[in-house]
Amino acid sequence: MELEGRVAIVTGSSRGIGRAIAIELSRRGAAIAVNYAGNAAAAQETAAVITAAGGRALAVRADVADQEQVEAMMKQILNEYGRLDILVNNAGITRDNLLPRLRESDWDAVLNVNLKGAYNCAKAVMRPMLKARWGRIINISSVVGLTGNAGQANYAAAKAGLIGFTKSLARELGSRSITVNAVAPGYIMTDMTDGLAEETKSKMLAGVPLNRFGKPEEIASAVAFLAGEGAGYITGQVIVVDGGMTM
Amino acid sequence: MSAVFNRVKEIIVEQLGVEPEEVKLEASFVDDLGADSLDIVELIMALEEEFDLQIPDEDAEKIRKVGEVIKYIEERK
Numbered sequence A: 001m002e003l004e005g006r007v008a009i010v011t012g013s014s015r016g017i018g019r020a021i022a023i024e025l026s027r028r029g030a031a032i033a034v035n036y037a038g039n040a041a042a043a044q045e046t047a048a049v050i051t052a053a054g055g056r057a058l059a060v061r062a063d064v065a066d067q068e069q070v071e072a073m074m075k076q077i078l079n080e081y082g083r084l085d086i087l088v089n090n091a092g093i094t095r096d097n098l099l100p101r102l103r104e105s106d107w108d109a110v111l112n113v114n115l116k117g118a119y120n121c122a123k124a125v126m127r128p129m130l131k132a133r134w135g136r137i138i139n140i141s142s143v144v145g146l147t148g149n150a151g152q153a154n155y156a157a158a159k160a161g162l163i164g165f166t167k168s169l170a171r172e173l174g175s176r177s178i179t180v181n182a183v184a185p186g187y188i189m190t191d192m193t194d195g196l197a198e199e200t201k202s203k204m205l206a207g208v209p210l211n212r213f214g215k216p217e218e219i220a221s222a223v224a225f226l227a228g229e230g231a232g233y234i235t236g237q238v239i240v241v242d243g244g245m246t247m
Numbered sequence B: 001m002s003a004v005f006n007r008v009k010e011i012i013v014e015q016l017g018v019e020p021e022e023v024k025l026e027a028s029f030v031d032d033l034g035a036d037s038l039d040i041v042e043l044i045m046a047l048e049e050e051f052d053l054q055i056p057d058e059d060a061e062k063i064r065k066v067g068e069v070i071k072y073i074e075e076r077k
């Protein structure tokens, strides 16, 4: 299997897109650290799916916005698996509102989890990746980071920020065979999008050439591709997986 | 040669892929040993690990030559 012997951490993989990514990386042979913030039962479920299929999984709690917790988590993973090759920064939240009503706490929460979280995690995996002179960092951005979206100034800023972060790291780490890329999903069916109004959904669908919303597995396959040996000459890129919504 | 020198030399040889005889006290990491900025960062990380030290950025910036590293570590041991 392509990722045999590799160890991957997927942040926010208790549910949604992260869970699908964790399962797919495991299917390709990697041992997985299933990170979550509060939903231990869901994280255990992801881990159970992986182990039932014969893979290795370890559920690890950490708020990615908290540097100390992230460092402790990476230590725990290194103790358990002895290495860390692939980081998928997937943990994300939304706190939507139009700017006049967007509270500072909503701004801070979204920036802290979606953007600072990626910084915390990438920083904490530098040592093992630099030493191994191999690594894959894959940041889950969003098409909203490319196009902007009314009511999501905080989220769009964080997701656009992730793209600048991706490209800068790609330049810093290229000489060590560590690639850094972003995947920008369009509308994917998860808890995050479940709550949107029907009207919003049908409006969005009208802009999707493939005429349907995406599945978490369809993000996972793009991430798994970037994690593999075959993508070794791809770095600093943003792969948009959105059914053709932005082009 | 001091024990510290020998340990530092080993790390430099390993990190920068240079020959042991190139690692002289007056050798500059960038000019003589061909280190780039990421090499220096990695070297600092490796030294911190080997000698169980925290080397702050202000200090790391001042270390340009092999001899300066040895002096820095010996002063803190």
Ligand SMILES: NC(=O)c1ccc[n+]([C@@H]2O[C@H](COP(=O)([O-])OP(=O)(O)OC[C@H]3O[C@@H](n4cnc5c(N)ncnc54)[C@H](OP(=O)(O)O)[C@@H]3O)[C@@H](O)[C@H]2O)c1
Pocket (backbone or CB within 6 Å): A011, A012, A013, A014, A015, A016, A017, A018, A035, A036, A037, A038, A039, A040, A042, A062, A063, A064, A065, A089, A090, A091, A092, A093, A113, A140, A141, A142, A143, A184, A185, A186, A187, A188, A189, A190, A191, A192, A193
């Ligand atoms: N769904 C979409 O249409 C869409 C589109 C574009 C981009 N994205 C991005 O894709 C990623 C995953 O989205 P999703 O739809 O799968 O979301 P989701 O179903 O809401 O799941 C969010 C995941 O992130 C975790 N998480 C939240 N805050 C965290 C924190 N502070 N520390 C660690 N983990 C945290 C959650 O853990 P708990 O279970 O413990 O709460 C959960 O596993 C996000 O970055 C999102 O912005 C999604």
